[in-house]
Amino acid sequence: xxxxxxxxxxxxxxxxxxxxxxxxxxxxxxxxxxxxxxxxxxxxxxxxxxxxxxxxxxxxxxxxxxxxxxxxxxxxxxxxxxxxxxxxxxxxxxxxxxxxxxxxxxxxxxxxxxxxxxxxxxxxxxxxxxxxxxxxxxxxxxxxxxxxxxxxxxxxxxxxxxxxxxxxxxxxxxxxxxxxxxxxxxxxxxxxxxxxxxxxxxxxxxxxxxxxxxxxxxxxxxxxxxxxxxxxxxxxxxxxxxxxxx
Amino acid sequence: xxxxxxxxxxxxxxxxxxxxxxxxxxxxxxxxxxxxxxxxxxxxxxxxxxxxxxxxxxxxxxxxxxxxxxxxxxxxxxxxxxxxxxxxxxxxxxxxxxxxxxxxxxxxxxxxxxxxxxxxxxxxxxxxxxxxxxxxxxxxxxxxxxxxxxxxxxxxxxxxxxxxxxxxxxxxxxxxxxxxxxxxxxxxxxxxxxxxxxxxxxxxxxxxxxxxxxxxxxxxxxxxxxxxxxxxxxxxxxxxxxxxxxxxxxxxxxxxxxxxxxxxxxxxxxxxxxxxxxxxxxxxxxxxxxxxxxxxx
Numbered sequence: 001x002x003x004x005x006x007x008x009x010x011x012x013x014x015x016x017x018x019x020x021x022x023x024x025x026x027x028x029x030x031x032x033x034x035x036x037x038x039x040x041x042x043x044x045x046x047x048x049x050x051x052x053x054x055x056x057x058x059x060x061x062x063x064x065x066x067x068x069x070x071x072x073x074x075x076x077x078x079x080x081x082x083x084x085x086x087x088x089x090x091x092x093x094x095x096x097x098x099x100x101x102x103x104x105x106x107x108x109x110x111x112x113x114x115x116x117x118x119x120x121x122x123x124x125x126x127x128x129x130x131x132x133x134x135x136x137x138x139x140x141x142x143x144x145x146x147x148x149x150x151x152x153x154x155x156x157x158x159x160x161x162x163x164x165x166x167x168x169x170x171x172x173x174x175x176x177x178x179x180x181x182x183x184x185x186x187x188x189x190x191x192x193x194x195x196x197x198x199x200x201x202x203x204x205x206x207x208x209x210x211x212x213x214x215x216x217x218x219x220x221x222x223x224x225x226x227x228x229x230x231x232x233x234x235x236x237x238x239x240x241x242x243x244x245x246x
Numbered sequence: 247x248x249x250x251x252x253x254x255x256x257x258x259x260x261x262x263x264x265x266x267x268x269x270x271x272x273x274x275x276x277x278x279x280x281x282x283x284x285x286x287x288x289x290x291x292x293x294x295x296x297x298x299x300x301x302x303x304x305x306x307x308x309x310x311x312x313x314x315x316x317x318x319x320x321x322x323x324x325x326x327x328x329x330x331x332x333x334x335x336x337x338x339x340x341x342x343x344x345x346x347x348x349x350x351x352x353x354x355x356x357x358x359x360x361x362x363x364x365x366x367x368x369x370x371x372x373x374x375x376x377x378x379x380x381x382x383x384x385x386x387x388x389x390x391x392x393x394x395x396x397x398x399x400x401x402x403x404x405x406x407x408x409x410x411x412x413x414x415x416x417x418x419x420x421x422x423x424x425x426x427x428x429x430x431x432x433x434x435x436x437x438x439x440x441x442x443x444x445x446x447x448x449x450x451x452x453x454x455x456x457x458x459x460x461x462x463x464x465x466x467x468x469x470x471x472x473x474x475x476x477x478x479x480x481x482x483x484x485x486x487x488x489x490x491x492x493x494x495x496x497x498x499x500x501x502x503x504x505x506x507x508x509x510x511x512x513x514x515x516x517x518x519x520x521x522x523x524x525x526x527x528x529x530x531x532x533x534x535x536x537x538x539x540x541x542x543x
Contacts, residue, residue: 011361013362016364016495017361017364017365018365019365026360026361026365093342094333094343095336095337095340095341095342095343098337120361120362121360121361122360123345123346123358123359123360123361123362123363123476124343124345125329125333125345126329126333126336126343126345127333128333129303129307129329129330129331129333129334129336129337130333130334130336130337130343131337132304132334132337133307133334133335133336133337133338134337138302138304138405138406138407139303139304139330139334139407140407141303141326141329141330142326142330144470154410158326158470158471159326159327159412159414159471160325160326160327160471160479161414161471162412162413162414162469162471163412163413163470164409164410164411164412164413165409165410165411165412166302166407166408166409166410167407167408167410168406168407168408169406178460178464178477179463179464179470211342211371211372211373212342212343212344212369212370212371212372213369213370213371213372214367214368214369215355215367215368215369215370216367216368217360217365217366217367217368218365218366218368219364219365219366220359220363220364220365220366220499220502222521223502223507223521225519225520225521225522225525226507226522226523226524226525227523227524227525228519228524228525228526228527229524229525229526230526231526232526232528232533232536232537232540233540235508235524235526235537236537236540236541238524239485239506239508239524239541242506242523244484244485244506244541
């Protein structure tokens, strides 16, 4: 079985970021980049599946500039077998990304595509579903448990009201949610081993481009701090004066 | 022609759509994925799939794609179920999509939160149709008129996926996205029993919904569907009470449209106090029972 894991390079999800002064984008001065945390969960899931079934091959893929090899290195250090960089300076939106990924899928013919439910920069939550639709493959989004057996995937997924379990024929697209697993700490051995694993650089085969174009990025209007109260009684008085519980 | 199809997963979903359609300035129809009648929100046509329950998202996307012909916009209230199905729909239609719209500047320019709600991006969209999910809290809510019966389309609901089991833990409490009062707890609630007793008990006493922080959900104190924040539910109640909630960026992104935010925390420096309308530095185990008694009256 072959698992393709799609990975995105994002601004450090724990960094506090602001807009550029002219509002043309996010100010990334002195901000580090990392693997999108939801994609890291997808890599971890692929590696755990491989630990159960060593015949699994894990291929990590990303689309972007040559700096994205850092994120592929991390995927390889976690346990991916090889990596693909679709090397491009083009801008993409989720729709054009799904088309470029589709081309990679057609050339690799994986049984399963794993990726994060969304990236922590754009927060779009679109690429996995768009890719599944383009391929005509079934999908399970927001996965919190994944099992493979007999050419099928059994996926428990988070829903608005709880959880459900789906059975999908393979090939299929699975997007990962926060509670699927906790990604491993990468040891020095993994990093050393990753250096000898291949990264296949290829040119994009689609034109890319964005039909959803960023016009402006701005800070969230601040909600003014209110007042501190000293007791529940004072709190109730304040609430009453605002029309609550009167 | 410019026309919006509001894809409502259930009839209450349709309620949030009137303000959104108004902001776009477009005539619109409603498609009920479940249910037979929609609240009167000014739709020209009300259609129904005829489904008694929601099929997996591949079936929803195929069915809606078959109807998409006459529409320039297809939109749903933001939720996990709509992101699942509508992004697949956008893939089918090769349409650009905008998730979590909070404001519309005309029919092709929208505002949405990015980077865990810490920034707002304005996007211009090129395409026909455009697929969207929107947060109703950003739009006006006109009072609904008389219910309108739907025309049943008897759409197919065939899926490649088999739903093996469903577990819903909703219970009798109001839904987080609909509730007028929300009591929310963080990690200081210690364990699931304590959370249910203190936070759940408070919610029941005041007829509100229970919510939780991501930290509380991650440590098993509260079930995942109670998570409030950018990666959970976006809420906008009249009264939001945060008990033992420190106030992470991603949590605050999910509550900032609440009318009144009350914070109760032992740590006077907790970031939640920076956005709360009313802050009480106190032990939640002492303050909450007292507040519960007074609010109940």
